[in-house]
Amino acid sequence: MHRKTDGTVLESIQASYQRVTRQQRQLRDDDRIAEDLSLDSLAMMELLIEIEDRFEVALFDAPQAQQVETVGDLVELIQNVREAA
């Protein structure tokens, strides 16, 4: 089933990703974060911190964070955390 995620959130994640990695790359919902984005653990941490600051959310503490595997999952997580706040 095609997932429809918030384009604005995806664009912001993409901007953060490009700032952290200094690479121009289009992110897709089905990109796997661990396998496809070429991020080591420290870059991943840096990306999540930047996203937390940008969206003013706490991701490290969110229980659903453990299930995040794709970019689409991350977008959904951010949307859910923002709505719950």
Added chain:
Amino acid sequence: MRTQFCPEIDTDANPRFPVYADGNFGEVAPDRISPLSWSLIGDPVEAGVRRVLRRLLPGATWLTGSHYLFVGYYGAKPYHNISAFCHAARHVPCLAPEDVMRAYFEDGPIPPVPADPVPLNRRLAAVPRFIRELGRTRAASVDLEAETLLLALHAKESDPATVARRAVSLLGEAWERHYAVTLMLVPVTTLQSALGTWCSRHWDELGLWVNRPRELVWDTRHDGATVPEANDFLARVGYEVADDLPPWSQYGRPSVPVDGENSPMTDTAIVEALGRPWEVLPFARPLLLPQLSGLVRDLLQLREFTKYLAMRVLHVLRGVLPELARDRAVPGDGWPYLTIGELLSGRDPHRLVPARRAACEDALALDMPGLLDFAAARESAGASATSRPRGVSPGQVDGFVVFSDSWKEGRWRITMDGQPPVLVCESADVNLKSLLPHAAALVTARGSVLSHIAILAREHGIPAVLGHPVAKEVREGQLVHVNGSSGEVNIIASQD
């Protein structure tokens, strides 16, 4: 016991944290360094560690004061203040002073630390700050590399004082990043070890395989380099910027270039299994042990990267300081006796040289111990009289003993009676990096689990044992068995 050995050049002993050790200096820096080199290490390291810890432990009143807290310089020898580092460990959850001593200070005796307990809520509050520091350090280091390369590129065509001032600023940042990673590695590896041990009783060995860092910066930045400046840097990787001037040149640890065939001894079957350790640890995944281990590997790599940045900046200073000294009318070999601040201030620094030179001559005549305890009036030769050998890079091999000096003097041999060489030395650092691809194993008399040579040995996949007394007993040519997992080194046969 004296609280200073050479008052003209020594730092004052810290009254609250009185125990110092040369661990993680003694096997890295030259045994003695000039006052100028000390000013490029001691002051920026002190400032950098304080900045990092103030971010991690805001409100910590013990991080203030005019006495050096984390480093010291006695008899022209650099020391770490192990009481202060152990005290810092008490503020971090899941961390104890013995973890710090094991990781960086050769498992020496734990110095006395203030008895007042640190509340649990304050320790737990440090966790999110640690996470943020981790996320911040990588990006800052990448930016710093760009600045460092620009500095190196333009150094020769710029005014020496301008280059030196910029270099000092970058050096401060580089040391801050390096110690930030160094400080964070200990709680992360301690947590990893606790989880790993819970998963498997073989974690002590498995962890060594899992914590093998990816390709390190020394190779990725300089492998096959043809730029003369880059090659010159690799030949003079060290903390002493006056390493071509006596008396400091005799304490240097020059890099050893070597030609010859590689002697790869890595067990390829085990290396291939490195990618699948989690298959044999069924409880590892829910504990996030694979992710934590990836973080350890990345931190080890970042630690080498930040040290590389500091070394690059020191190398730029190595090139401009003689010219700066001439501009300041400091006599030819007098500039190592000044601090960088004095050299840059331009206020007749040369008048300080005679007294400093005399003080350094007195200092270099002293036999400075590895451990200084100014409170107990106690000193001892090594960081620990009971330090035990540690296997820091897994694997087993039989080979013949070769000392690093033999390699330097061209007396080494690729094999003897079909056996490969085992490199044996007092201590080791990046200066011996070029020998590692040719060695079957490494044995040193000094070193810790997270020391640089341990990281390099794991990256090259050669068995390594640090802190083994046999390193001082063996003779060249003897056949030894090295077990980098258990830490055992046994003499099998002597050369006839």
